[in-house]
Amino acid sequence: MDNKWIPVLALPDATPEFLKISDICYTSLKRGKIIFHTLGKDYQLISNIEELYSLLYTFEFRKTDRGTLVHIANMVHFDESYRKIYFDRMITKHSKYATVSSNNISNVVKFMRERDRQPAPDHPLPMNKLP
Structure with a gap:
């Protein structure tokens, strides 16, 4: 599981990046959005094509x-x-x-x-x- 990643938006500024699954401590739901919590930061799961595009454009x-x-x-x-x-x-x-x-x-x-x-x-x- 160490090399599995999820496309996310880093909070609070919604910067697109990839989150290492093994870094996730827990998840929660906030205003209908899935939030991943790590020891250092919180991340929101990418939930629409525009958010995904902002991440994949650089690739x-x-x-x-x-x-x-x-x-x-x-x-x-x-x-x-x-x-x-x-x-x-x-x-x-x-x-x-x-x-x-x-x-x-x-x-x-x-x-x-x-x-x-x-x-x-x-x-x-x-x-x-x-x-």
Whole structure:
């Protein structure tokens, strides 16, 4: 259990961070929010997409739709006509995909261009070039 972490908001300023589970002394409920208490600080469990986004943004997650956060490093292909981001090199009817709102199409294209300029080691092909 020493290497398990929970995304939380450090109180009182709601700074997003990860809390080591083994550091938790007890939990409580305050105004409907789960609070984790440690010896040094209190933390609130992340409870909505905006709070999660504030934490994951630094790990290259971007919002592509109302309730969708996408890890840029795992994007493989963007189908602009269907507004779907795929994560598999070979797209099948079972492929995982994330939706993109019409307002975010240009952002996704920008993410892909930036990514193509500096391909990640685990993605040897540019994202828009499927085998």
